[in-house]
Amino acid sequence: MALKIEKTFEVPEPVEKVWAFLSDPRMVATCVPGAQITAQVDEKTYKGAIKVKVGPSITDYTGEVQIVRLDTENHEIEILGKGQDVRGRGSASMKMTGTLRALDNSGTEVRSVSEIGVVGILAQMGSRVITEVSNIMFGEFTKNFQARLKEPSDDPAAPATGADVKPIKATAVAWQATKGLFRGKSESGS
């Protein structure tokens, strides 16, 4: 199953500060619900994990996150993440392109385009549910992203690794996904 999700949001922080944050997968990972970076492999590659629980189905993906392209001049980053469920229940991949644009009000516009691929038990939920789950995750991500940017900068590695990360909430997600279905036609609904 392939989904494409595009999101644009603004943060009241200068573009360079946002870029420093966005260009570091360890920082970004702290904003993704259920995700953590577990190790750095090389300059551009990290090992990570993400737990997603939808209804009774928990998928526990582990894999790699790689910076495919880093365009500091234009403030654009392309990240490729791939993971397999630890118990072999499926796999997921995500290609995300993040672009920053300085705004007149000295804030920054963050634009992300993500192509998500899901194979396995989770994918059986169908695109209607998975798109909604992704939407909710991106909503959480945006909130966390904005909140983390406001925090005083510290050692980026500290909050990102080793913490016991909770999976995103099952029932809440299911309920919000259901509401999402009735809110309007989802982008890939068919």
Add this chain to the structure above:
Amino acid sequence: MIYKTSPEIGGMGHSVKRKEDLRFIQGKGNYVDDVNLPGMVYGQVVRSPYAHARINSINTEKAKAVPGVLAVITGEDLAKANLAWMPTLSYDKQMVLATGKVLFQSQEVAFVVAEDRYIAADAAELVEVDYEELPVLVDPNKALDSGAPLVREDREQKNNHIFHWEVGNREATEQVFQSAEVRASVKAFFPRCHPAPLETCGCVADFSRATGRLTVYLTSQAPHAHRTVLALVGGIPENNIRVISPDIGGGFGNKVPVYPGYVCAVVASLTLGVPVKWIETRSENLQSTGFARDYHMMAEIASDRDGRMKALRVKTLADHGAFNATAQPTKFPAGLFSICTGSYEYAQAFCEVDGVYTNKAPGGVAYRCSFRVTEAAYLIERVVDVLALELKMDPAELRLKNFIPEDKFPYKSSLGWTYDSGNYEGAMKLALDRIGYQELRKEQAEKRKKGELMGIGISSFTEIVGAGPSHDFDILGIKMFDSCEIRVHPTGKAMARMGTKSQGQGHETTYAQIVAQELGIPAGDVTIEEGDTDTAPYGLGTYASRSTPTSGAATAVAARKIRDKAKKIAAYLLECNENDLEWEPGKFFVKGAPSKSKTIQDIAFAAYTNFPPGMEPGLEAVDYYDPPNLTFPFGTYICVVDIDQGTGEVKVRRFLAVDDCGNIINPMIVEGQIHGGLTEGLAIAFMQQIDYDESGNVQGGSFMDYLLPTAVETPHWETDKTCTPCPHHPFGAKGVGESPNVGSPAAFVNAVVDALSHLGVKHIDMPITPWKVWKVLQEKGVAA
């Protein structure tokens, strides 16, 4: 005309209440999952999340360490016993548990056995499989491309092609097309759907080390055939295998194949020496067991300008999934699809089908269908409507013009079938009259002026059922006869057993009515038993509307054998010549002296107490019936729909089914069959599809996505009938179980297309969801 017995006897034509319902409506049926044996343990299948992946390793240690887990079986374990693969019913083979790679999502990978069902399910979660994903083949249209992922590496043939099958005269058909005044064609996809019986599949395998016997309680539509398959696959002497199909909660073709779960349960029981129960969950049933249809079809008709059809050609791509596990008579890889000429006469016809492998669940079962007849009926009834549009002719008029005339039966079709009997015009005229066709057309014209959407859909289908005559029909070499054994007890009550197996059809009632009709023993005094291979005579089971044409016929013939013997006993008792006796159901009497008579009950008692010297005692008979031909039920269905322009929702306003299934055993049961089949047809037309995304993930794998019709969605069904007896069946019956499922999809789709035809719509593929209709309305600028 069939002699009408008294209501007390309850022979043919009586709406005798279903004997089996008393226990069913009280929740006292005995299904496989109700079987609980001492010491029984439970199996759980571990399934693949991937549609196509290499298995690098399977780690069962964590699962085995769970307290209560008795065994974890993998494909490697089965391979040691040469059981990793099993034959399918179509001369292919299928993995029992995957070795090397998995070929479809939800494929069976390991089998966990535990003391408790919950422990088995939990432990199955702990089986760790290291997969390496492979490119996935989902679209059958790409299956034969060079560079397409190879689904079956195990075959010598290194492509995804399974078979090419053709029938008819290609060149002669082509010639007719070249000179045709009018051509009409349709590309129609009959989506992959699933029988989704109320009861999922399962079994209890019970191997006794003490006796060396294996008893398998099985959700089986064909217990005898399954016993033979178990003997051939498992190498167990067939006399040491007993298959019992207890009450079955619907089959619809889904319970014809042998599934890996059965084999795993048998292996586990043989290994552990205790009974092993395996019952599928709903999702396992939808995702891994026999699907139906999945035919990508193209049909083209050549006709003259007056609407006289000249030729038909059909080209089809059949998606069989990862293994060719379709339940099909050997000679017919595309089943009886060549009935696609339908109810019409053509000078020439040609039909070709190619089967391909894809990374999807195996199947292609005959879902309430006599092997691809549903696909064929849908296609022809669809393309006839397209021709009517092309000719600007009324679809009813076009059909009436091209029907095979009543006086031409038995009719040899251009694709080789000999239709037994028919009166297509009669059924259609009754249907047109009853629904008020002309008034409906007037109403439609007025509504169109106002911009309202209303459609009328007709389907004048012809079926081909009752497989089948031994010269053409076998499954794995076993001829498709069927059987009946009747024992009349001394007190005049009887017991009859058949090689078929009811899954809800009401055999316990209808077979008893046949005995009642033939012997005059009240239907209530006749016990019917099926499904136990230790007691019932051999037969190929119940599917393809074959029970009445085969075992029903055998029942009548066996009863007649008993009647012949009864006549001899009656003559002895009445001290007269056999030739002086006359029969009316229930008694023999002396011609001209009706008071001198012996009832069948008197005769039965005498058969054990006072039989003629030299005669073999007892009153029993058995018959193995090899039908001389198939039977050809038919009918005309008319559907009236209204479409909501705002939502695209299709509302079925009326649906009339006029069926002709020859002579009827029990009118109430026939009507029930028609209601059930129409409801399934409605679901197929509007609601259901087992779809896959581009990675091979099942998108219809639970009842969240695979919708079942409830009372809310189901319209009121109107039924009527004509009666054209089958000339070769002992009591003129044809079979009816599938007609409504075969005939109705085209009526629904034709009605929707008819409602939209003035907008230039010629075809919409099923399932016709509101979303699909709404999109069409948007495109045409009509959506509110």
